[in-house]
Amino acid sequence: MTSFQVIFKQRRAKVLKKTNFGCLKGVYTINVTNGCSLSCTYCYARGYSQAPPKGEVELYTNLPSLLQQELANPRRRENPDLVVFNTASDCFQPHPAILDVTYHSMKVLLEEGVTISFLTKGEIPPRFLQLFGRWPERVLAQIGLVSLSQRYWQQFEPGAAPPGVRLKNIRSLFDIGITPEVRMDPIIPFLTDGEGEVERFIRTIKELGVKRLSLSYLHLRPGIARQLEEELPPPYRDIIHSCFQNQAWAQVGTSTKTKLIPRPLRERGYRRIKDIAQAYGIEAVICSCKNPDLKGGICVPERIIKRHSFKEPKKRDRQLTLFPC
Numbered sequence: 001m002t003s004f005q006v007i008f009k010q011r012r013a014k015v016l017k018k019t020n021f022g023c024l025k026g027v028y029t030i031n032v033t034n035g036c037s038l039s040c041t042y043c044y045a046r047g048y049s050q051a052p053p054k055g056e057v058e059l060y061t062n063l064p065s066l067l068q069q070e071l072a073n074p075r076r077r078e079n080p081d082l083v084v085f086n087t088a089s090d091c092f093q094p095h096p097a098i099l100d101v102t103y104h105s106m107k108v109l110l111e112e113g114v115t116i117s118f119l120t121k122g123e124i125p126p127r128f129l130q131l132f133g134r135w136p137e138r139v140l141a142q143i144g145l146v147s148l149s150q151r152y153w154q155q156f157e158p159g160a161a162p163p164g165v166r167l168k169n170i171r172s173l174f175d176i177g178i179t180p181e182v183r184m185d186p187i188i189p190f191l192t193d194g195e196g197e198v199e200r201f202i203r204t205i206k207e208l209g210v211k212r213l214s215l216s217y218l219h220l221r222p223g224i225a226r227q228l229e230e231e232l233p234p235p236y237r238d239i240i241h242s243c244f245q246n247q248a249w250a251q252v253g254t255s256t257k258t259k260l261i262p263r264p265l266r267e268r269g270y271r272r273i274k275d276i277a278q279a280y281g282i283e284a285v286i287c288s289c290k291n292p293d294l295k296g297g298i299c300v301p302e303r304i305i306k307r308h309s310f311k312e313p314k315k316r317d318r319q320l321t322l323f324p325c
C-alpha cells in the first residue's frame, strides 16, 4: 500500500453539477476527493493542474451535508436521477475519513431515491455492501481490473487493491443482487494482452458471473509519460517506449497532446480479447472515447446508457478526461 496524507477541506462550490463532455455528457458527477491515493502509474488525473502532489489527497468533508441541502432546496429545478461517483479519483481509497465521506454521500443519495454509479480498483468495505444491498437496483458498479498478474498490480497500480480483492468485490456485489461490469483499462501491449493471460482472466470473471467488459489500451499524455518514466522499472519502460516510439502527439477529442498505441496493434489486440470474451459469452465493448479512430461503444455501465439513451459521443465530444480508471 502507498502512504499518503489527507488534507481536510470544506467545499464551497455547488456539488451537483452535470458533466458536459464525453460519454457522461449531461450526467451528474461527484468527486469526493481531489487527487487519488491509489496513484496508478498511468493515471492522467494525476496530471491535472488542480491535482495535489503525489502522496496528498484533498477530502471535501462537508460533501454529505451539501448534498442534503442541495437536494432539499425548493428552488432546484430538477433533482438528479443518477449520480456518477469519482471520475477523477477512487471511491474506496483506504482511509477511514475518505470512506466515511463517501459512505455518507452515497447514503444521502440512495435514501433520496437517486441511482449511483461507481468504478473502483479499491476494496469495497462491508458497510457499503450492506448499504447497497438495501437498493441493489439503484447501484451501478464497475470494477477496474486489467490482469490477474501480481507483478502488473505491483508495478502499475501499487495503491490499488490486489486482483484477488477486486474479484472478491465482484462476488460480493453479485451476492447482494448487483451485476457489476468489468473495465479492462489500460491494457498494455505484450504485457497484459497475451492470449493465455487474457483467457485466464476472462475465464475467471466469467465464473463469477460477469457479462460485460469494456476495453481500452494505454494512451499517453505528457504527464503520463513522465510518471511511467519515473515510476516503472526499465523492462516495463522499454516495452512502453517500443509501443509509442513512432507515434506522433495528436489531438484526441479535447486533449491536444495524446499518443495512441498504433492502430493495427490495438485492432489485433481488441479482436483477440473480443473473440475470447465471445467464446465465454461475455460482451466486450471498445471504449470510443479512448479509441476515436475505431468503431467502439460506450464504456459506462449498460444501464446508464439505457437510462440516458446515450449515443456514441460525437468526435468533438470524445475526450480523455473521464474515468481515468
Ligand code: SF4
Pocket: 036, 037, 038, 039, 040, 042, 043, 044, 045, 046, 087, 088, 089, 090, 121, 324, 325
Ligand atoms: S487511475 Fe483511478 S484509481 Fe488509479 S490513481 Fe487514477 S483515479 Fe485513482
